[in-house]
Amino acid sequence: MFDILLYLFENYPQIESTPDRDTLAIKLNAAGFQLSEIEQVLDWLGELDGIHGDDYPSSLAGGRDALRCFSSDEQLRLGVEEQSFLLFLQQSGIIDDLQREWIIDRVMALDEDDNIAEKIRWITLVVLWSHHPDQNFLLLEDMLFNQNAAPTLH
Numbered sequence: 708m709f710d711i712l713l714y715l716f717e718n719y720p721q722i723e724s725t726p727d728r729d730t731l732a733i734k735l736n737a738a739g740f741q742l743s744e745i746e747q748v749l750d751w752l753g754e755l756d757g758i759h760g761d762d763y764p765s766s767l768a769g770g771r772d773a774l775r776c777f778s779s780d781e782q783l784r785l786g787v788e789e790q791s792f793l794l795f796l797q798q799s800g801i802i803d804d805l806q807r808e809w810i811i812d813r814v815m816a817l818d819e820d821d822n823i824a825e826k827i828r829w830i831t832l833v834v835l836w837s838h839h840p841d842q843n844f845l846l847l848e849d850m851l852f853n854q855n856a857a858p859t860l861h
Contacts, residue, residue, distance in 0.1 A: 708819075709829050711740050711748045722837050728753070751816060755837055758809050775807065784814060788824045796831065809834045 714735070719725045726734065728749055735745045775793075777785060785793075793810065796802045802810070813830045814823060 708744060708748050708751070708817075709826060711735060711744060712829055712833050714738060714740070715748075716832065716836060747818070751813070752833075752837070754816060755809070755813055755834065758812060775804075781811060781815065784817075784823060785811070785827075786824070789814075789827050792824070792827055802831070802835070806834060 715725065725731055732742070732745050732749060735748075736742055777790065793802075793807055797804070797807055810827070810831050813834060814827060817823075817826070
């Protein structure tokens with residue numbers, strides 16, 4: 708799944724430049740991806756596209772200071788490392804409260820439980836890419852590709 712997301716991010720720097728679902732599926736299949744994986748990714752992205760700020764309390768919009776208590780299911784999926792990463796992104800001003808909720812939603816929608824710490828970085832990048840195409844992703848990309856630069860909270 709994440710190979711396809713990486714391919715999309717690299718080949719379509721602006722979300723608006725992606726073709727319609729059927730054309731994109733054909734292009735991804737021609738690039739060598741399996742149809743079952745393509746459908747899974749397109750469904751996941753379609754659900755992401757359906758998430759809007761109106762689906763959440765207005766107090767989250769643009770906020771960076773709401774205290775987030777994770778449910779037991781979220782704690783099972785998002786360990787301390789992943790929760791710390793989200794907190795780091797918020798405190799750094801990279802994401803706001805609403806974007807954090809979108810990231811958590813997409814993590815919870817994954818079919819797989821392994822390597823969430825690694826995948827949450829990609830999910831964050833894809834969420835920001837799809838909802839804020841004008842945002843500068845250099846810092847986040849550096850965090851993704853520079854594995855030695857994991858954020859540390861004091």
